[in-house]
Amino acid sequence: MSTSPTPSQQETKGAIELTLAMVLSGTIGIFVVESGASPFNVVFFRCLFGALALGLYCLVRGFFKNHGFTPKKLGLAALGGVFIVFNWAFLFQSYETTSISVATVVYHTQPFYVVLLGALLFKDRLTADKLGWLAVAFVGLVLVAGVSLSDLRSGSAYLTGLGYALLAALFYGFSTVITKRVTGVRPHLVALVQVLLGIPLLLPFADFGEASNLGGGWAWLAGLGLIHTCLMYVLMYSAYQKLPTPKIAVLAFVYPVVAMVCDWAVYGHHVSLLQALGIPLIVAASLGNNLGWRILPRRSTAPAPAELRVPRRTTTAGNNR
Numbered sequence: 001m002s003t004s005p006t007p008s009q010q011e012t013k014g015a016i017e018l019t020l021a022m023v024l025s026g027t028i029g030i031f032v033v034e035s036g037a038s039p040f041n042v043v044f045f046r047c048l049f050g051a052l053a054l055g056l057y058c059l060v061r062g063f064f065k066n067h068g069f070t071p072k073k074l075g076l077a078a079l080g081g082v083f084i085v086f087n088w089a090f091l092f093q094s095y096e097t098t099s100i101s102v103a104t105v106v107y108h109t110q111p112f113y114v115v116l117l118g119a120l121l122f123k124d125r126l127t128a129d130k131l132g133w134l135a136v137a138f139v140g141l142v143l144v145a146g147v148s149l150s151d152l153r154s155g156s157a158y159l160t161g162l163g164y165a166l167l168a169a170l171f172y173g174f175s176t177v178i179t180k181r182v183t184g185v186r187p188h189l190v191a192l193v194q195v196l197l198g199i200p201l202l203l204p205f206a207d208f209g210e211a212s213n214l215g216g217g218w219a220w221l222a223g224l225g226l227i228h229t230c231l232m233y234v235l236m237y238s239a240y241q242k243l244p245t246p247k248i249a250v251l252a253f254v255y256p257v258v259a260m261v262c263d264w265a266v267y268g269h270h271v272s273l274l275q276a277l278g279i280p281l282i283v284a285a286s287l288g289n290n291l292g293w294r295i296l297p298r299r300s301t302a303p304a305p306a307e308l309r310v311p312r313r314t315t316t317a318g319n320n321r
Helices: 007-026 026-037 040-063 071-097 100-107 110-120 128-146 149-155 157-179 187-205 217-240 245-251 254-267 274-293
Strands: none
Touching: 007 026, 007 071, 007 217, 007 245, 007 254, 026 071, 026 254, 040 071, 040 100, 040 217, 071 100, 071 157, 071 187, 100 128, 100 157, 100 254, 100 274, 110 128, 110 157, 110 217, 110 274, 128 274, 187 217, 187 274, 245 274
């Protein structure tokens, strides 16, 4: 006699799944760098291998039956795919000129682009608290960026890399606000549409001459498709169904922590003390935004003292107006 798992057991399983997904996400930078491929080649082959793996998974699970797509939903998924594919390309480009650590932390300002774009494009309510957390995140971003006066004067490659990370975050924001409008469709199928779209979209940018000389780099590229696109998404979407929003928001920060540890352990990169001061600001701002924390004090709603209250005048039928 089998018993179904309790809500607590389901939540525990979801937490394990999301933690694993975020750990995998934190290793993406190593796979990108070790592949030896250019950013556009990395994204092209990630889409190719990822589409094959995700397509097979969806086929085995029977997701193509009653898929829920309409022409409008398919168009929105494809448009979101344009932004998600170029988001990857810009992020991977940022790795080359900054570091995995800095690029990942700067990229993690993406929730605020989602807030701002939602307000601009869909008239979502932008509260004073959200603006406050946005200001906190901006201060953290300035500290993490660690831009010097010489960088500003010379327009260094490092500064360009920061721009790529911010552009990647912006494109992720566009993809998120668009994809959120695709309802009634399994997220695995939405992701499959997006990586399928990436193949013809990036074909003009792919350098097959470079690809022919990658050697062992092919294993890293295949890993990006099979592990970081198929397996990671399957774990992530499964976890989202089991977890409340607060836990999802907190566990999302496993990703940048793992990325920073990997960058230090493998490449010896580490952030400065000043940059480290900015990281908790971005973390706190992102959590505050996602969890609805108040940054401004509530207005007091306590009743006025009895001696200050104006007595209510009794009303009679004769003086009603």
